[in-house]
Amino acid sequence: xxxxxxxxxxxxxxxxxxxxxxxxxxxxxxxxxxxxxxxxxxxxxxxxxxxxxxxxxxxxxxxxxxxxxxxxxxxxxxxxxxxxxxxxxxxxxxxxxxxxxxxxxxxxxxxxxxxxxxxxxxxxxxxxxxxxxxxxxxxxxxxxxxxxxxxxxxxxxxxxxxxxxxxxxxxxxxxxxxxxxx
Amino acid sequence: xxxxxxxxxxxxxxxxxxxxxxxxxxxxxxxxxxxxxxxxxxxxxxxxxxxxxxxxxxxxxxxxxxxxxxxxxxxxxxxxxxxxxxxxxxxxxxxxxxxxxxxxxxxxxxxxxxxxxxxxxxxxx
Numbered sequence: 001x002x003x004x005x006x007x008x009x010x011x012x013x014x015x016x017x018x019x020x021x022x023x024x025x026x027x028x029x030x031x032x033x034x035x036x037x038x039x040x041x042x043x044x045x046x047x048x049x050x051x052x053x054x055x056x057x058x059x060x061x062x063x064x065x066x067x068x069x070x071x072x073x074x075x076x077x078x079x080x081x082x083x084x085x086x087x088x089x090x091x092x093x094x095x096x097x098x099x100x101x102x103x104x105x106x107x108x109x110x111x112x113x114x115x116x117x118x119x120x121x122x123x124x125x126x127x128x129x130x131x132x133x134x135x136x137x138x139x140x141x142x143x144x145x146x147x148x149x150x151x152x153x154x155x156x157x158x159x160x161x162x163x164x165x166x167x168x169x170x171x172x173x174x175x176x177x178x179x180x181x182x
Numbered sequence: 183x184x185x186x187x188x189x190x191x192x193x194x195x196x197x198x199x200x201x202x203x204x205x206x207x208x209x210x211x212x213x214x215x216x217x218x219x220x221x222x223x224x225x226x227x228x229x230x231x232x233x234x235x236x237x238x239x240x241x242x243x244x245x246x247x248x249x250x251x252x253x254x255x256x257x258x259x260x261x262x263x264x265x266x267x268x269x270x271x272x273x274x275x276x277x278x279x280x281x282x283x284x285x286x287x288x289x290x291x292x293x294x295x296x297x298x299x300x301x302x303x304x305x306x307x
Contacts, residue, residue: 027266027295028258049268049301051294066290066299068242075211082242089241092290 024054024142024179031065031175033150035168043167045070045081052177054142059103061116061144063096063177085157086123094122100135111136116146125155140181147174214287214302217244222283225249225298229264232291232298240288246306248283251276259284259303266292267303276305283307 029050036042047070052063067088072078082088098118116131133146149170152159159167220243223231228247231237249261258268259276267284276282286303 025295027292027297028255028268049266049289049299051292053294062294064292064294066292068287068289069299069301074207075209076207078211089238092241093293095293 022056023182024056025052025182026177026179027051029063029175029177031070031173033070033171033173035171037166037168040166041074041077043077045072045078047071050175050177052144052179054100054144054179056103056105056142059100061096061098061100061118063175065094067092067094085152085159091122091124094120096120098131100133103135105137105142108135108137108142120150120155123155123157127154142179142181144177144179145175147172149173212287214244214285215304219244219246219285221245223247225261225264228288229296229298233296237288237291237298241290243288244285245288245300246283246285247300248281251278251280251282254278260297264297265300266295266297267300269303271304273305
């Protein structure tokens, strides 16, 4: 069904990290996306096996989500997402590679907002994006959360007109990464 | 009499359409735990197949992977640094360096960690 949703995928996360050095990583990052339209079946999915890596010194951040890892409440919706919209057998993953702007882990103190500039690759289409993210540091864990909107047509994902009124054009994506110092 | 019968038949047909339509739209998710696995493979060999791009046919399939446990975390087991298996259920009696077999759904190759990921896993002894 709606597939628009699709995109979401991405993730990005980012992160800051702590203490100025070192690499931070997670294999259990979360991405949620929702493209529901009121009074229709909710179009919502969650992936809890998203990988992400942050290099605290440079602020470089990368994330990777396997499309088949997105789980929907309705099995048929999950099947349509994979087969008709995101084409997960042909394009099994979504990635984000970018840099956290002006990132210095020693300055994070508690919580701080950053801008991450980078490239999403989804459905084999590259798109440059700037994503605001909140980063916090707690001991040897760097947490990064972000909320942003994606549009399926930007990634060459076509929603048939028969279902387009049931899938929102704006897909709300939220991501959460708790990156552990390596 | 004839009219009444026609009406009843119509109601019956509508009920059947509704029943099968609902079951189609709201069919159950796959239950990986009870599915028969389509391949048995060792963890390093599975990783090698993905690195050689020879594993597309495994995506979304239920497979059994065997290997030595190299890392344990909550809800996930890593086999020989090659396969990352995530569980929906909790598991016990597993320790690092133990040899185990895990059944799960193959969801793809993670280039960041150079590891193959499985989800909805269960342990088979």
